[in-house]
Amino acid sequence: MSADDSITPQDEILQEKQKICLFLAHGNIFVWNPNDVCTLRERHRIVGTLVGCLPRLPRQNAHLGIPLQLMKEEASLLLETGVCRLIDDTKPLMSPKPAQVSCFQELRRNQHQEQIEMYREERREEMRRHLPKILEGRKAKKRKLKESQKSYEESGSTAEEEEEVSFDVESVNIPAISTDHTMVQLFTENPWREKRTEVAVEWNFPLSEQEVMRCQVFRDLWERGYFLTSGCKFGGDFLVYPGDPSRYHAFFIAICIPHHKKMAAMDVVAMGRLGSNVKKTVLICSFDTEKDSVTYTSLQWTGIG
Incomplete structure (x- = not known):
């Protein structure tokens, strides 16, 4: 008897229920449970972005709270590794009993x-x-x-x-x-969510060649032990951290470029200057479909010449 044969249907149902719930709403992925947010960060190195306003400080955007919004690459990785399950959150809540x-x-x-x-x-x-x-x-x-x-x-x-x-x-x-x-307890997740409102949905990502490349790069860097966040504010695809972003600065700006794409010299210079201005190393990332592996090229601007 193999290890898989010893798992009963009841065990599979229990394992499915124990997975972290990701809620899909209008194409965006959210995590509403604060314990799940901590678990994703501490155990799985998934950072995401807090997008909710704080109840006691609603008129500022410097410090945000629940829910946690995930990048599509983060959600894909979590679903592929079996850590999470995806729930449709677009339907309105049922009237309370x-x-x-x-x-x-x-x-x-x-x-x-x-x-x-x-x-x-x-x-x-x-x-x-x-x-x-x-x-x-x-x-x-x-x-x-x-x-x-x-x-x-x-x-x-x-x-x-x-x-x-x-x-x-x-x-x-x-x-x-x-x-x-008196202060009122605000639920970040519906405590009375019924099973019939939890509708599992299919995750149709990645679809395009660019999306596949981003997912492969994200997974490869994640498997190497790095933390990753969105790099759009630095002109890249991802920011790569050696540890938790709350304690470390990013080492690299990852830019995903097709493996066989030709690059102009001015584009290389622009990326080098970009990394120099923010004191980070630019990492050109490509996915080689023939070798089924990710290749990296680092750029550091020396300022000579």
């Missing part, structure tokens, strides 16, 4: 109550930090009150006065905050 509405409302009530307790504890902690000022303020208030009643001269000893202005933080009645002032 009464049980789902009730569950969501209960979740909101629990979150509201938890935030009330957190708010009260933070207020008490703030009172403890400012307790000397609170006591001093109460002393001053009592002195003013006695002066207004013309009885300050006849007041008791200092010990009695200190006892009168004692302040018990725990006994303070702190009102609850309303639901309008």
Whole structure:
């Protein structure tokens, strides 16, 4: 019996469900689950691009959040290696069932109550930090009150006065905050997505010769242990990093050119100057269909001549 014969249909279904879901919407690939985003980056060296606005900072575009949009080359690699499965996300969500509405409302009530307790504890902690000022303020208030009643001269000893202005933080009645002032949990992925809404779709990429070349180059560099991102802002196809882009600068600008295409000298000079200006090495990448391999030519501008 071979290893494949030992896998039952139930095992295949379970393995399929455990795959990371990629959602296809109008030709774009998105990842909505934050855990999946971390898994793709840490385990599979797939970076993608965060394109969603942050709920607490919606009026800026310097720091973005979920969803993560993948390049088509990234999606193709993940589907070929069996890491992910593709789901059609163009259909509208189904209307929630009464049980789902009730569950969501209960979740909101629990979150509201938890935030009330957190708010009260933070207020008490703030009172403890400012307790000397609170006591001093109460002393001053009592002195003013006695002066207004013309009885300050006849007041008791200092010990009695200190006892009168004692302040018990725990006994303070702190009102609850309303639901309008509580934070709301935003789901980045539908927690009640039903199986019948998860429609697997075919991935028709790559199709053209240029797309096939880009996919082959992307996969070859990825298999060599590099991280890759889009290189359009640097005039190339990919940016190639020796490690996570959050910690390293890109070493190469990968430009995909057909293997038998003739290049003008000015194009070579332009690519060399491009790499020199951004302090990176230009990597001309070609896919040789006869040898079924990717060839690389590096360009570094010396500035001589």
